[in-house]
Amino acid sequence: MEEAFVDVPLYGEFARLEGRLPDESTILRFRHRLEKHKLADDIFATINDALRAQGLLLRAGMVVDATLIAAPSSTKNKSKKRYPQMHSSKKGNQWYFGMKAHIGVDAESGLVHTVRGTAGHVGDVTEGNALLHEQETVVFADAGYQGADKRSDARPDVRWQVAMRPGKRKKLDKAGNPIDVLLEKAEKLKAGIRAKVEHPFRVIKCQFGFVKVRYKVHAEQFSFTARQERHAAS
Template identity: 40%
Template sequence: MYFVQHWFNLADVACEEALLDSTALRRFVGIDLGRERVPDGTTLLKFRRLLENHDLGAQLFVKVCEVLQAHGLKIGTGTIVDATIIGAPSSTKNKDKARDPEMHQTRKGQQWYFGMKLHVGVDSQTGLAHSAAVSSANVHDKHALPDLLHGDEQRVYGDSAYASQKELIASKAPKAKDFTNDRVRNRSGEVDELKRSKNRNKSKIRARVEHMFAVVKRLWGFSKVRYRELTKNANRAFAALALANIYLSRSRLMGQVRL
């Protein structure tokens, strides 16, 4: 029922109603209305609080990574690091008459965003997330870099937000070469075409991280926070990444089942 809530981006009560309306969802969850009733929204809320209090979302993510590795989807020698903004309500028209104090604003390009950041480390070969971190939106991408590397990398890819972080990369992954994108404009505004060409080649690999974000934000609907506080949303983020890893591995896993 908790996974159904993630897949369809449902609130607690909406998830309960979806199970009451859908025979297919009840069959998946394993509920027979002739023998038991569908757990209500309050029960689901208490279950989610239990996960949050014991940091079980992160443990679920780690466990899924271990299971996938056992099925041959091993972590390779390259890691792609990136971050995406998860929006939060900026209005103060609520019960507390205030924004969530753990969410902050940041500017990307010429536009301001309010919310949090989801930082991920994705394997450059499989495109699966092997590490993640959550922060307020105003935290620079580079600060989460050490938490996104597993230490055995030979190459680290990232956009220009991670440029000039060789020392930080070396502190966590001493064997890794820095393949993050370089800044192509100098102080006078001139474009270095050689760097731009190299960035294009790097971006062909780096683009794989966008598949993960597409599943989490577009397919699972996690483009905006549902709860207040980073801890609650971090639990949802780790669970969403675990489910996204399974989704992106579905062809490989189903092939093994057929064999």
């Protein structure tokens, strides 16, 4: 954030900062104060209310997804233990260690309305219903959310449009079977709507630099700073 204030003047204007810009320590102390008084969620809700009042956040349909943010597996605290929110997770045939960001996005505008952070091994479907804001009627999600509508925390008034599992989709007869042809078209339509969720992930990782997260120990507390992969080499 300190670098962003310097590189992007618009951030400073938005925060109404003039003259000397805050350094990393000042920003971190401010963030901890927000967390201590549980103000971050209230600020986020206020922003969403303002967007909805201007017609930018429709809330009828939403898209949910999650992304892994890797962390160095060798970093430990004074007790020789890793931070409990960092955990191993397998995606495809590759293992990752770190955290996971779960987000809910407005299907019309692509604006993020809900964010939850968990350890890397927490399943996408586990957090799926927690991302809902109680005003949507339909939710679009990838195959990792299969069964979200059958969980104990599922709402009966929400219709889940979950992608077909890749293995099952490959078996569709897209040339001869008219039903399979329609199913393939439906999957493409759902994929086009789900694409809205990829833009926030690009912003988080490419613009905000959360491709990797590293964590340092100060006494018994942890503080988090983000860095891009290009900085890791140096």
